[in-house]
Amino acid sequence: MANEAFDFELIVLGAGSAGLGLALFMAKAKLSVLLIDKTAQDVGGDCLNHGCVPSKALIHAARQVHQSRQAARFGVQVSGAADLGRVMDYVQERQAIIRRHENPDYLREQGITVEIGEPRFVGPHDIELNGRTHRGRRLVIATGSRPRQLAVPGAELVAHYDNQHVWDLRQLPARLLVVGGGPNGVELAQAMQRFGAQVTVVHSDKQILEKEDPSISAVLLERLRGEGIDFQLEAKITAFSNANTAQVRHADGHETAVEFDAAYVAIGREVGFNGLQLEKAGVGLDAHGHLVLDEHLQTTNPAVFAAGDAANSLKFSHGAELHMRLLLFNFFSPIKKKLDYDHFSWVTFTDPEVAHFGLDAAELDKRGTAYERWETDFAADDRAVVDDYQYGRLLLFVEKNLLPGTKRRLLGGAMVAPGAGELVQELILANSSGLGVDALFDKIYPYPTAARINQALVVSQRDISPLTRLALDFAYKL
Amino acid sequence: MANEAFDFELIVLGAGSAGLGLALFMAKAKLSVLLIDKTAQDVGGDCLNHGCVPSKALIHAARQVHQSRQAARFGVQVSGAADLGRVMDYVQERQAIIRRHENPDYLREQGITVEIGEPRFVGPHDIELNGRTHRGRRLVIATGSRPRQLAVPGAELVAHYDNQHVWDLRQLPARLLVVGGGPNGVELAQAMQRFGAQVTVVHSDKQILEKEDPSISAVLLERLRGEGIDFQLEAKITAFSNANTAQVRHADGHETAVEFDAAYVAIGREVGFNGLQLEKAGVGLDAHGHLVLDEHLQTTNPAVFAAGDAANSLKFSHGAELHMRLLLFNFFSPIKKKLDYDHFSWVTFTDPEVAHFGLDAAELDKRGTAYERWETDFAADDRAVVDDYQYGRLLLFVEKNLLPGTKRRLLGGAMVAPGAGELVQELILANSSGLGVDALFDKIYPYPTAARINQALVVSQRDISPLTRLALDFAYKL
Numbered sequence: 001m002a003n004e005a006f007d008f009e010l011i012v013l014g015a016g017s018a019g020l021g022l023a024l025f026m027a028k029a030k031l032s033v034l035l036i037d038k039t040a041q042d043v044g045g046d047c048l049n050h051g052c053v054p055s056k057a058l059i060h061a062a063r064q065v066h067q068s069r070q071a072a073r074f075g076v077q078v079s080g081a082a083d084l085g086r087v088m089d090y091v092q093e094r095q096a097i098i099r100r101h102e103n104p105d106y107l108r109e110q111g112i113t114v115e116i117g118e119p120r121f122v123g124p125h126d127i128e129l130n131g132r133t134h135r136g137r138r139l140v141i142a143t144g145s146r147p148r149q150l151a152v153p154g155a156e157l158v159a160h161y162d163n164q165h166v167w168d169l170r171q172l173p174a175r176l177l178v179v180g181g182g183p184n185g186v187e188l189a190q191a192m193q194r195f196g197a198q199v200t201v202v203h204s205d206k207q208i209l210e211k212e213d214p215s216i217s218a219v220l221l222e223r224l225r226g227e228g229i230d231f232q233l234e235a236k237i238t239a240f241s242n243a244n245t246a247q248v249r250h251a252d253g254h255e256t257a258v259e260f261d262a263a264y265v266a267i268g269r270e271v272g273f274n275g276l277q278l279e280k281a282g283v284g285l286d287a288h289g290h291l292v293l294d295e296h297l298q299t300t301n302p303a304v305f306a307a308g309d310a311a312n313s314l315k316f317s318h319g320a321e322l323h324m325r326l327l328l329f330n331f332f333s334p335i336k337k338k339l340d341y342d343h344f345s346w347v348t349f350t351d352p353e354v355a356h357f358g359l360d361a362a363e364l365d366k367r368g369t370a371y372e373r374w375e376t377d378f379a380a381d382d383r384a385v386v387d388d389y390q391y392g393r394l395l396l397f398v399e400k401n402l403l404p405g406t407k408r409r410l411l412g413g414a415m416v417a418p419g420a421g422e423l424v425q426e427l428i429l430a431n432s433s434g435l436g437v438d439a440l441f442d443k444i445y446p447y448p449t450a451a452r453i454n455q456a457l458v459v460s461q462r463d464i465s466p467l468t469r470l471a472l473d474f475a476y477k478l
Numbered sequence: 479m480a481n482e483a484f485d486f487e488l489i490v491l492g493a494g495s496a497g498l499g500l501a502l503f504m505a506k507a508k509l510s511v512l513l514i515d516k517t518a519q520d521v522g523g524d525c526l527n528h529g530c531v532p533s534k535a536l537i538h539a540a541r542q543v544h545q546s547r548q549a550a551r552f553g554v555q556v557s558g559a560a561d562l563g564r565v566m567d568y569v570q571e572r573q574a575i576i577r578r579h580e581n582p583d584y585l586r587e588q589g590i591t592v593e594i595g596e597p598r599f600v601g602p603h604d605i606e607l608n609g610r611t612h613r614g615r616r617l618v619i620a621t622g623s624r625p626r627q628l629a630v631p632g633a634e635l636v637a638h639y640d641n642q643h644v645w646d647l648r649q650l651p652a653r654l655l656v657v658g659g660g661p662n663g664v665e666l667a668q669a670m671q672r673f674g675a676q677v678t679v680v681h682s683d684k685q686i687l688e689k690e691d692p693s694i695s696a697v698l699l700e701r702l703r704g705e706g707i708d709f710q711l712e713a714k715i716t717a718f719s720n721a722n723t724a725q726v727r728h729a730d731g732h733e734t735a736v737e738f739d740a741a742y743v744a745i746g747r748e749v750g751f752n753g754l755q756l757e758k759a760g761v762g763l764d765a766h767g768h769l770v771l772d773e774h775l776q777t778t779n780p781a782v783f784a785a786g787d788a789a790n791s792l793k794f795s796h797g798a799e800l801h802m803r804l805l806l807f808n809f810f811s812p813i814k815k816k817l818d819y820d821h822f823s824w825v826t827f828t829d830p831e832v833a834h835f836g837l838d839a840a841e842l843d844k845r846g847t848a849y850e851r852w853e854t855d856f857a858a859d860d861r862a863v864v865d866d867y868q869y870g871r872l873l874l875f876v877e878k879n880l881l882p883g884t885k886r887r888l889l890g891g892a893m894v895a896p897g898a899g900e901l902v903q904e905l906i907l908a909n910s911s912g913l914g915v916d917a918l919f920d921k922i923y924p925y926p927t928a929a930r931i932n933q934a935l936v937v938s939q940r941d942i943s944p945l946t947r948l949a950l951d952f953a954y955k956l
């Protein structure tokens with residue numbers, strides 16, 4: 001390096017999940033760090049401001065409203081729809097609590113230099129911000145992503161929201177159109193239907209949550225239809241003929257119309273680096289406008305890295321966390337780790353939840369890994385019986401070992417059930433720690449916890465072979 | 479053995495959790511097994527008929543009723559008390575579903591010989607039942623336990639129920655007196671309060687759930703008091719002066735009266751072997767009337783074993799499961815395992831749930847194990863914030879290692895939080911598989927799952943020492 005005089009050991013562009021984690025660790029290690037975001041309000045990133053935090057608070061409120069109607073079965077009188085204004089008050093109150101630890105002043109108290117503004121590169125190590133230049137030994141682009149916009153004729157006529165603006169709604173639309181049946185679309189669709197809206201979801205694929213195994217997402221679809229949501233699959237909105245009418249083309253070519261009062265758009269996210277002047281730093285983009293990155297999240301400039309949604313991989317808060325951990329490890333270690341999603345997991349926070357971890361069938365087939373597919377419904381599970389969710393389903397991919405007695409690792413799996421996101425945690429731990437399925441077999445579970453289903457599936461796959469039977473008979477009579 | 483002609487390889491007295499598991503495995507291994515219970519209805523044991531199954535169904539109904547009142551916050555109109563008759567219909571319907579796999583006919587289809595009646599020993603290997611004698615190579619006493627009766631003057635005047643009879647209630651008592659603040663008492667107390675009864679709990683100890691760490695049970699107590707339950711601790715009922723009045727003596731000696739309409743008695747369980755003629759089999763009892771057992775659950779007759787509540791240890795369904803597994807292992811293995819509760823866990827299914835696993839402070843102190851006590855409240859946990867349970871608490875006991883870099887095992891812990899029974903499952907797995915706390919540190923948790931609190935506590939205990947800081951500084955600048 002020509003000039004070793006750095007103003008900061010690390011400059012982080014973006015104070016979302018990745019940026020906060022990076023800056024907090026650097027400060028804890030007493031290494032100078034500059035954290036930049038556009039506005040003070042943007043600190044916390046999409047997760048706190050528009051994403052996981054408000055949506056999970058909304059889902060909590062929706063679950064309580066739904067449970068209240070279920071309670072009518074036991075004689076309590078329940079009536080009326082939810083007041084969306086009061087729900088949104090709750091959502092904002094929850095955000096305010098988390099913001100106590102995610103705001104510029106708090107971060108400055110932790111030893112981080114925080115600047116607010118629109119940064120741009122002016123050299124390989126140099127960022128210009130509010131008329132000043134800051135030189136960093138290393139820099140991380142963690143500028144996040146934004147919702148993809150609906151490019152359909154007539155969209156400008158329609159009151160439509162995405163995850164950045166839906167939190168401004170104070171009145172429940174009587175009829176809500178949701179565009180997109182991915183995690184974001186179905187979570188909001190269910191919440192709004194539970195509050196009392198009539199929701200229609202238009203989705204291009206033949207299944208909702210198309211990253212999930214069809215046997216898993218089918219269970220959720222049936223539940224959501226049972227709550228009254230109208231799903232139109234393999235369907236596309238071709239135009240809006242007026243503020244309340246969408247034209248929908250179906251797989252077989254015929255067209256129908258959906259009448260609605262407001263629309264929620266959840267058709268994915270996109271990244272962009274406008275204004276960053278990446279070319280001044282020698283940071284390259286590919287033909288799609290994505291950062292060119294190696295498996296260490298390093299850009300074409302060796303001093304500049306990417307993390308979180310800006311790295312254009314799985315767009316989850318904990319994806320940003322994975323990146324953040326990888327970068328910190330590699331910054332401080334002579335041996336560099338590669339980015340690896342083999343133990344990655346995610347949860348869709350519908351009710352029932354859909355949880356997913358490790359490798360799926362497509363990936364295992366691609367790798368040529370020998371595996372078995374183990375699955376069970378929850379019909380005979382005691383907890384599912386007492387808590388009334390016998391519709392649940394668990395799927396595991398287990399290493400196929402030809403040698404008996406060797407450890408059979410858990411390669412991946414998925415679950416759909418109330419609380420599935422928690423019930424799979426021990427499976428994720430087994431997967432990420434390289435435990436064999438025997439570890440689940442050998443555990444004693446408190447009765448009647450819901451996680452017993454994990455063991456039940458493992459136990460059900462243990463057969464007693466004729467040879468084992470002879471050995472057992474002999475041993476028993478000793 | 480003088481006479482090798484056995485009618486059955488195993489005879490099991492009692493078709494509860496232990497007995498069913500033993501008989502089903504024997505049948506699967508094609509070894510002849512006789513399973514005996516008093517009545518066809520008793521199959522499934524206390525768990526199915528009077529214990530965990532009906533109580534968890536009741537708790538589910540109570541949670542829905544409680545959630546319905548919570549939903550009023552979001553504008554839904556809710557009024558009235560629950561109809562206990564409808565709740566009990568739900569409870570019985572749930573039991574009927576589980577009974578499909580726990581009844582004589584189903585068990586016979588699995589290859590088990592099932593007899594109904596009152597057995598008694600007539601020799602070391604011999605059971606007489608309904609006028610016939612059956613000789614077993616091995617025999618297991620798994621006859622369970624029964625609720626301890628209230629021995630208080632005037633008890634005969636009072637409409638009182640225990641876990642065997644409370645399921646007959648069809649009308650909610652306006653005022654319910656619960657005697658005993660252990661798991662059984664507090665679970666029922668909360669359910670009944672939520673249905674609309676005014677509940678008073680009288681408990682002899684200074685804390686409820688006295689097997690729990692005081693920091694954990696205090697959180698539950700505060701929540702339950704917040705729901706309106708009147709707890710009288712360090713208090714004893716000395717007499718009932720009439721059908722609706724209990725005299726209560728307090729720690730300081732003063733006496734008060736509690737008015738009530740019905741009483742629920744939850745003062746523990748007792749075992750008894752009346753009618754079994756244990757002396758004919760050379761099966762010994764101690765001064766308390768408990769079976770004399772070695773650490774393999776073997777009685778003073780080498781052919782006779784005990785399992786479940788009859789073995790007079792921790793009285794849980796999954797305790798019976800632990801016994802059942804130990805017996806099966808030892809029956810088929812030349813190396814015998816000893817009974818070991820080091821990784822045992824249990825859950826009290828109140829809301830919030832209280833979960834407990836592994837060794838507690840008292841046991842660790844007794845063993846002289848070096849450990850650290852790590853604990854956190856849930857105030858800053860994102861999931862606790864969005865789902866409104868910032869009162870939660872997690873406690874871990876972690877091995878104290880003087881050598882840096884060595885694995886630090888998780889020795890035990892406890893949690894109070896909604897769903898705690900599920901959230902501790904990965905901790906139980908780490909504990910029972912001998913994983914270090916690093917396995918939790920290294921995991922990537924889907925955001926915002928509740929189980930992240932487990933990692934958060936581990937992370938919070940990692941400090942960067944001045945020496946590490948220097949090393950980090952050096953490594954970063956390489």
